[in-house]
Amino acid sequence: MNIASPLVLLVEDDPDTAALYQALLSAEGMEVVRCGNCREALAWWQSTRRRPDLMVLDMRLPDGDGLDLCQEITGQDQAAYHPPIMVLSAHGDPRLPARCRQAGARAFLDKLDNLDQLISTAWRLIKDRGPDQALPV
Amino acid sequence: MTNWIVIRRLAGLVSLVCGPLTLIYLLSLIVKWHSLQASGELAEEIGLHLATVILVALLTLWGGWLWQSRLNRQVEILLDTCRRLALGEPAGLPEPPARLDELGRLGLAIQVLREALVDYLSLYRRFFDVAPDMFLSIGTANYRILDANQAFCQKVGLLSSEVLEQPVGRFVTLDRGWEEALARPNQLHKGQVLTDGGNIDIEASLSLERGPGGQPWVLGVILRDVSQHKALLDELLKKSTALEKALQEIQxxxxxxxxxxxxLSHELKTPMVSLKGFLQLIMQERGKPEDRWAYLEVCWRNLLKLENQINNLLDLARLSHAKDQFEMGPVDLCALVRTEAENLRLMAEERKVRLELGGLPELPAMVRGNREKLIQLVDNLLLNAVKYNVEGGLVRLGLEQREQVVVLTFSDSGLGIAREHMANIFNRFYQANLTGTGRLEGLGIGLSLVQEIVLLHKGDIRVQSEPGKGTTFTVILERLP
Structure with missing residues (x-):
């Protein structure tokens, strides 16, 4: 893991929101890979051996939702490395955080929460990954 | 006959007199017995006395027999009267015997009892006849009608005399048959009364009267006309089904x-996320300074998006509830369509969609309407046609003037609308996943707004679509002469 410049997979369909998170995370020294939907994200996952230090997923995506993507990625190979997942949503549904955790997400944030909270949560998840989740070279 | 009665009465009198006289005579003989024995005149006297005793005894027996037969006859008359009363036979009572006190009183009592019974009978007869339900009493041996009330006679359109003694099956059929009804008399049976005007649905409640030996005697039947109930029930069922359907629709x-x-939450929050986030970046001086203008542009764009969403919502609310507040005047649809198509051409080109105006007439196509709302209508349909099109696709806008109407058509070569979405596309709360990528845009109220604008103009809108081939919206508005 390169803690100085962690790799973040960002899946967000709204271009402006994606641009915002990219600007924010890049300013923190993170490398951001942007995908607009589940299909693009899975294609990227399968096309490279690189694995992200963190995944930031939008809950509502055009071809599914963040939970589907969570399960798709974590279900592909049980023994393989699973990066920590943060789900973002503008839904406001009180049942969502529990559903996200059940699907394997480590954090759930409302998109209108303060950006500082997003940054601190992102860093916490990256640092708390643990040695068994070390990124394979 | 009168002589015979006189003789019989005389005989009774004789037996009444002779009985005690014989007794007295015998007692006097016993007293005289010893004196006659002592004087030796016993043998002479005995023959005479014996003949007298035998004669008196015979007279007594004859008088007693006559008296007994008279009593028996009176008792038989009373018993016969009681039996006829029990059977409800209408014959009057004979005069009670005047000289026989005990039997006379008994006869009088029976007569009083009869009068009371006749009174009760007539009371129940009146109930029976004025009741709206039909009453029948039926003999259980041959199922013939013993009695029928007026309601029944009126229902079958016959006189009482034409109904009585007739087989009940001629007028009433039960679904399970009369034998089955007799076997289960305490249940409610369904059936029909047969009349010249058609069959009437009835419910029959039966009660079986048994004779003294427990054998079935008379079947009492109450028939209730339920044809109206059935009609009401059918109506109720229809309404209940309609209500159920309405409930499902409401659900x-x-x-x-x-x-x-x-x-709504997603679409209003999404621009707000960008707006708030980029403003926070600018305020906290994060990011590169040279990017801040670009951030401001994103903020401005999202602010306009929010404004547009809110305006759409307000428009829809106004169009739904305050149609009379819109000013109406003559509008040239031909010029309006041409202008709006030109305004959207750049956006269509950006999306690599070709916009074609098919055969717009040179002459004005005048309709009476609200100019602003008609622009909104054309813009919405054109934008949809561009937005839900494919790269390299075509949008064709047509206008045709007919005798009384102007017909606008918006055809696209997009992905079309699936059959299951067609019924709901004008519903304000509905947003079909129309694009190929599944991208969700807008609040799903665009088409609902279009429909409200058409309604404002008392026009009509139709849609034809085939998945994979495209969609055509047709708007028909009344033409101004």
């Missing part, structure tokens, strides 16, 4: 409302 609308609120 459907409720579901769509929930979906709409979720979409």
């Amino acid at each position: 459907g609308v409720e579901d769509l409302k929930d979906e709409f609120l979720t979409t």
